[in-house]
Amino acid sequence: MTLTLEDTLKWLHGFDATVTAQKAYLSELDTPIGDGDHGNNLARGAAAIEDALGKQEPADLTAALKTIAMALVSKVGGASGALYGTAFLEMAKASRETQEVADLLAAGLAGLQKRGGATTGEKTMIDVWAPVVAAAKAGNLTTQVIDDAVQATKPMKATKGRASYVGDNSIGHLDPGSVSSGYLFSEMLKAGVTA
Amino acid sequence: MSLGIIIVSHVDKIAAGVQTLISQVAADVSVTIAGGTDDGGVGTSVEKIQQAISDNKADEILAFYDLGSAKMNLELAQDFSDKPVHLYDVALVEGAYTAAALLQAGVDRTAVEAQLADLKIK
Ligand SMILES: Nc1ncnc2c1ncn2[C@@H]1O[C@H](COP(=O)(O)OP(=O)(O)OP(=O)(O)O)[C@@H](O)[C@H]1O
Numbered sequence: 001m002t003l004t005l006e007d008t009l010k011w012l013h014g015f016d017a018t019v020t021a022q023k024a025y026l027s028e029l030d031t032p033i034g035d036g037d038h039g040n041n042l043a044r045g046a047a048a049i050e051d052a053l054g055k056q057e058p059a060d061l062t063a064a065l066k067t068i069a070m071a072l073v074s075k076v077g078g079a080s081g082a083l084y085g086t087a088f089l090e091m092a093k094a095s096r097e098t099q100e101v102a103d104l105l106a107a108g109l110a111g112l113q114k115r116g117g118a119t120t121g122e123k124t125m126i127d128v129w130a131p132v133v134a135a136a137k138a139g140n141l142t143t144q145v146i147d148d149a150v151q152a153t154k155p156m157k158a159t160k161g162r163a164s165y166v167g168d169n170s171i172g173h174l175d176p177g178s179v180s181s182g183y184l185f186s187e188m189l190k191a192g193v194t195a
Numbered sequence: 196m197s198l199g200i201i202i203v204s205h206v207d208k209i210a211a212g213v214q215t216l217i218s219q220v221a222a223d224v225s226v227t228i229a230g231g232t233d234d235g236g237v238g239t240s241v242e243k244i245q246q247a248i249s250d251n252k253a254d255e256i257l258a259f260y261d262l263g264s265a266k267m268n269l270e271l272a273q274d275f276s277d278k279p280v281h282l283y284d285v286a287l288v289e290g291a292y293t294a295a296a297l298l299q300a301g302v303d304r305t306a307v308e309a310q311l312a313d314l315k316i317k
């Protein structure tokens with residue numbers, strides 16, 4: 001299906017509410033394998049998105065995605081801001097050519113890979129984005145696909161990001177960025193966007 | 196083309212400390228810094244990095260940085276910048292010091308990069 005401006009706004013409002021509610025949990029996940037700020041970072045991003053969207057109703061899908069991207073890039077202040085921000089920036093660019101959900105998410109994933117240099121299996125949000133994009137392309141994205149991808153980061157050893165500094169000690173913990181990416185895609189499905 | 200240095204760190208005092216250290220051997224090199232988040236916390240800020248790039252008196256920038264998001268946010272700022280910005284995956288203190296000392300001695304970017312190659316860590 002194609003992504004509309006209306007669905008995008010609904011989707012992001014849902015995501016903003018969820019990360020704000022889960023702020024403490026996301027930061028807690030970031031504590032044993034990171035610096036304990038993921039929830040705080042994203043809650044700041046969520047507030048910035050709400051602020052930016054509230055100030056001026058975006059004219060179209062591209063404008064909305066770009067507004068979201070700039071809010072994340074400028075307000076999050078961590079790896080996840082640069083990463084989510086770049087993903088939304090690439091989706092905004094791609095949305096001039098296509099509004100197909102799977103294609104837009106694929107453009108977002110390509111942006112994440114360009115910015116962070118990670119590939120699958122390195123215990124980062126790529127481990128959720130990649131299977132989600134694959135399922136979306138096949139037309140069978142479900143909450144089960146999302147949840148499985150998030151859980152699969154637990155036994156992985158981190159080789160990118162802050163968690164890579166603790167080496168083997170990263171094994172056995174969920175990756176915080178993967179959990180928040182799981183929220184992003186679950187909220188997308190909840191907003192009625194299917195792929 | 197004049198060459199300047201920017202220092203990007205998660206902590207404002209680290210950025211300021213490296214600036215103090217390298218300015219001692221490079222009085223004529225423009226060194227600007229971006230340390231911490233906009234609200235003074237630990238992290239990196241694209242806006243601060245953009246500011247450090249534009250405040251730098253040089254028209255071409257050599258960038259040195261610490262962990263994780265420092266590089267990603269630098270690359271974002273690089274995408275938005277008119278000045279050429281070069282990133283080096285080297286030890287922050289040693290890399291910035293090497294570049295500063297060499298720039299003060301008047302060497303060009305190729306020669307600086309040859310010295311930096313030995314300090315690669317990331
Ligand atoms: N290179 C990378 N590629 C993809 N995802 C990454 C990368 N580095 C980190 N991440 C993701 O970012 C999440 C951490 O985000 P967070 O907001 O806590 O930033 P941070 O790592 O604390 O930033 P900083 O580097 O400024 O300390 C990780 O859980 C991981 O999913």
Ligand SMILES: [Mg+2]
Nearest residue numbers: 034035037038
């Ligand atoms: Mg963190």
